[in-house]
Amino acid sequence: MTKPDWIAIDWGTTHLRAWGMTGSGTVLQTVKSDRGMGTLARDQFEGALFDLIGDWGCSGPMIACGMVGSRQGWVEAPYATTPCPPLGYGLAKAPGPRVDVHVISGIKQLQPADVMRGEETQIAGFLSLNPKWDGVICLPGTHTKWVHVSADEVISFQTFMTGEMFALLSGQSVLRHSIGDGWDDAAFANAVSEAMSKPEAMAARLFNLRANELVNGQCRDAARARLSGLLIGAELAAARPYWLGQSVAVLGAGGLAKIYTAAITAQGVPVIQTDGDRATLAGLTAAYRRMKAAT
Amino acid sequence: MTKPDWIAIDWGTTHLRAWGMTGSGTVLQTVKSDRGMGTLARDQFEGALFDLIGDWGCSGPMIACGMVGSRQGWVEAPYATTPCPPLGYGLAKAPGPRVDVHVISGIKQLQPADVMRGEETQIAGFLSLNPKWDGVICLPGTHTKWVHVSADEVISFQTFMTGEMFALLSGQSVLRHSIGDGWDDAAFANAVSEAMSKPEAMAARLFNLRANELVNGQCRDAARARLSGLLIGAELAAARPYWLGQSVAVLGAGGLAKIYTAAITAQGVPVIQTDGDRATLAGLTAAYRRMKAAT
Incomplete structure (x- = not known):
């Protein structure tokens, strides 16, 4: 099995999906689980992810989006403020020795107040x-x-x-x-x-x-x-x-x-x-x- | 204890209340329970009521209103149709040998469709x-x-x-x-x-x-x-x-x-x-x- 160069992760409140990717953007593997952010304490995120992709042998970075970056998630990725590019604030690095995960920031709007992640x-x-x-x-x-x-x-x-x-x-x-x-x-x-x-x-x-x-x-x-x-x-x-x-x-x-x-x-x-x-x-x-x- | 001449009953989805009444409209006793219509099968209504007022010794009629008169209740009291007096269709007699209960009809409206009980x-x-x-x-x-x-x-x-x-x-x-x-x-x-x-x-x-x-x-x-x-x-x-x-x-x-x-x-x-x-x-x-x- 080809080792992915990096891993893409969509981690919402109720779901977790991961794609093994080549550097040029080809999908090598796809997996999903129901271990969403809502089911995990902060110290359980790394294990949940490792259970899913540990055997892929990826030594490259992992990029995640979704509620995994909320205050109740793995690492709080601060909101960018409108008007801003959709990837406004860049990435917050999640704590954990076994994986190199970077979480995309959400966006907030001050008036009327609103948020997205x-x-x-x-x-x-x-x-x-x-x-x-x-x-x-x-x-x-x-x-x-x-x-x-x-x-x-x-x-x-x-x-x-x-x-x-x-x-x-x-x-x-x-x-x-x-x-x-x-x-x-x-x-x-x-x-x-x-x-x-x-x-x-x-x-x-x-x-x-x-x-x-x-x-x-x-x-x-x-x-x-x-x-x-x-x-x-x-x-x-x-x-x-x-x-x-x-x-x-x-x-x-x-x-x-x-x-x-x-x-x-x-x-x-x-x-x-x-x-x-x-x-x-x-x-x-x-x-x-x-x-x-x-x- | 004075025996009531009749009993007034308010029997909704989640509650049951009864008042022992004199013929001139004075309240002698008041009781309530949480055995609402939603908790009872059709053959359980009489028992639930008797548990509450059985010792009052009332030989007169009992008048009830509320969801007790719905299709899922003790006896279905058909809807009167607007325009109508609030006590439009009068009373439906509930089945049961131990009590003489009469249930007030609800009201329906045909257009726009609506109902009350x-x-x-x-x-x-x-x-x-x-x-x-x-x-x-x-x-x-x-x-x-x-x-x-x-x-x-x-x-x-x-x-x-x-x-x-x-x-x-x-x-x-x-x-x-x-x-x-x-x-x-x-x-x-x-x-x-x-x-x-x-x-x-x-x-x-x-x-x-x-x-x-x-x-x-x-x-x-x-x-x-x-x-x-x-x-x-x-x-x-x-x-x-x-x-x-x-x-x-x-x-x-x-x-x-x-x-x-x-x-x-x-x-x-x-x-x-x-x-x-x-x-x-x-x-x-x-x-x-x-x-x-x-x-």
Whole structure:
């Protein structure tokens, strides 16, 4: 087995992924585990990583992004402050004798207050794949980010808890009794449009998903799509200063990126969709190259 | 111990309360338990009630309201349909040889779909305490109801999940790390006003409660009041057709009724506040009297 020259690491709250890389950016190995930052005490990070890549025989550096760099992580990588390049503050070296790990800093915004960790690496990767790109990047997830990028800098950004709200409302609130596992594209599109045209009525629409099943026997699959559409519609209404008149890139994969793309496209905004994992790896590679160039 | 002539019962999802009553409406005994509808199978209701009031020696009827009358309850008491008097459909008799229990029907609205169970009794009670009252009744709770009442009928109503949203966001979402146990009246009032003046920006404000602590060290007590204010402000924005130009009665007690009263009063709307338990008991008494008059 070829020994990698360096290792790329994506270490979030709930997951850990590592890629063995050549100096020219070819992927040799890929592994993942569920030993995310949230499951580890500070002195357990090195062991968790070594368990995963110890037999790769890599003597080169390792570049990591994500919540591994938070206060509760392996090493606190201080936030850069907007406006700044996506890899603004560079790297923080993690403590540990067996591995040479460098963690990418997150980005904070002072007013309105906001923070990101991990997304800055995807943004750097997207920009390395799309040089000189200006516009707005939407990164759907548990906490979706809208990021205004210009001249290779993060100008401003905004986080929405839409994904977490959907999980709580569909899984734990009274609405769970009325929400099925399926989907309905038309119900989603109608709900997005309804929420955007009258966002001030939003709070009145949620319990209606329950009552509509009790009173009118509303389909539970349609109810799932409708809840998602109401929440994403409310997000789009609040994120209007970001996407209006801009070109938008949706960074992600799977169903969530697809429905965000559908909802944004329905506003007449041109959207390009890019795979999120590809952007992560490109960002880690950009950080590696920058480190090599500096030494 | 004087035997009660009849028994009043408030039986919700999480609680069971009973009052021993004289025919003229005096309370002789009060008991409560946590054996709410949600904890009981259909054949366990009679036992749970008998455990509580079996030794009172009451041979008269018992009048119950709340989720005990739902499909998952002791007996399904069909919904009356708006517009209707609050005690619209009268009573459904519960099965059981040892007790003579009559359950008050809930109310449904067809368009927009909505349902209530238990609140109709509080509304009937409020109207018996305030004859010929016309206006809007606000019943704060896990699911707050706004109810338009005119000429002794429920004309229309709307349910808001504000209380449940607050519990989920403050207790289970990422915001829980930034929310304390205290309170801040000014932060609440400012958040209500902010949410009402720009309800379309609502979705952008939630994660800000987390980021503001990370970036600016925002006080956790203020964050609790601010989350409550944002959610209640969004509710008031959506409920505007109910309260605008109306006189409003807030039915409830304690902190939640107090902050709703403060938020509504701040809109220049005159508010009267009435104790919710008193309204419940007055409503059960009204139902008892109606049953006696009919037999």
